[in-house]
Amino acid sequence: MGPTLRRPRRRRWASLLAVTTVAVTAGGALACPAGAAGTNVDFATHCIPPAIAGLPPIDGTTTGNISVDNTSPKVGDTVTVTYTVVTPAANNPTDLALPADIMTPTGKVTLGGAQTGDVTVAGPKKNDPVPGKGVFPSFSMTGTFKVTSPGAIKLSPGDYNIHTSYILELDTPCTVTNPPAPVSETVTATDSTPVNNRAITLGSASGNAGDSVTVNGTGFTAGATVTLAGRAGDAQTADTATVTAGTDGSFSGSLAVNDRTTTGIVAYEGSSWSSEKGAPPASYVVNDTTPVPAGSQKLTTTVKAGTLSMSQAGDAVSLSAVDFGKGGASTGSLNTVTVKDFRGGPAGWSLTGKVTDFTGPGAKIDAGKLSWTPACATKAGSPSTCKAGSAGTVGTSGATLASTPDGTLTGGEFTVDAGLSLDVPAFTPPGAYSGVLTLTLS
Structure with missing residues (x-):
């Protein structure tokens, strides 16, 4: 009687293990998550379930998608990459249901073209329950890389692994059979313009x-x-x-x-x-040292040159809140900056800004996700005319907020403003995030 009871139990144990490990490579033809900018590509994969599962290797076709937060970065920018396994290799082969939130995916994205290498990506421990014989959900993994070379950088799906936490802690690695996989996304990087500190x-x-x-x-x-x-x-x-x-x-x-x-x-x-x-x-x-003619008097006055200075209306900005799971634009306005150029010479000025990463509860929002739309006004009677900087990313490398050109005689008073927008990723952990925007007048 004892052996009769144990044998079915062993078979059930093996089935549970099989469900847990096959889940990492299984899936149906699901649509790519909204907002993904890359192209869905198919590539052959070879997945090896843990030996304890007693299953043979799984050879099938994976559909993957690579999306990025910035398709036109500058050298030095950090790009966030999302690798979505849209359609894994198989469905749940058993009648046993798979619980929710047992899958933790990791993987890599392969870079080619102007920049080569691999980007490590990881996903949250998050999945919907899967019924017996049901279709497994797609899953996404994210990571970042720093742009080091200008030109077209091609991104392809790479190997991935699913760690499962159900009954046992197990891993199922899936490799690209014929690497690299087809290109899913391309970013075109340009040379960054260094700030002139001379x-x-x-x-x-x-x-x-x-x-x-x-x-x-x-x-x-x-x-x-x-x-x-x-x-x-x-x-x-x-x-x-x-x-x-x-x-x-x-x-x-x-x-x-x-x-x-x-x-x-x-x-x-x-x-x-x-x-x-x-x-x-x-x-x-x-100095004019020309001699004064006889019977004449030379009258002299002095206009004293001042300084180039700036002041700001405040040192804190509260951006609008965004919802967890939705993310999007967290917006606000820069405190007004007043520039006074009382030097009275031929030199113009430039007001630049750069920002740190936004740090929060155990996570951060990359500095490259802050953009601004500058505006500049010139006080009537000023010799110079203020020009607003271009709308775009601020980041750690910096951008121009406003400037005036060199000229025969420059100077004046100016007010500078900017609309701010922080692109918060959808599943950024809840909490307060803060970064420091530093303005430099030169």
């Missing part, structure tokens, strides 16, 4: 014709040859000198200024000044 200061803001002025620079390329030059408005004068930047990108040099029309001094790398390789002009005036 700047100069002068030992004096004025001097007589022929006097030398000390020029100190920072933020230049280490070891680069830097040209110092006078400027009269937007045109370079004949007064030039060269220095070599140190290993930290700084230098100290001297420029003899002879041209009486000089309004400023610049420093740059390369053959001519540019906003990408040069420091903005520093104001400089050549």
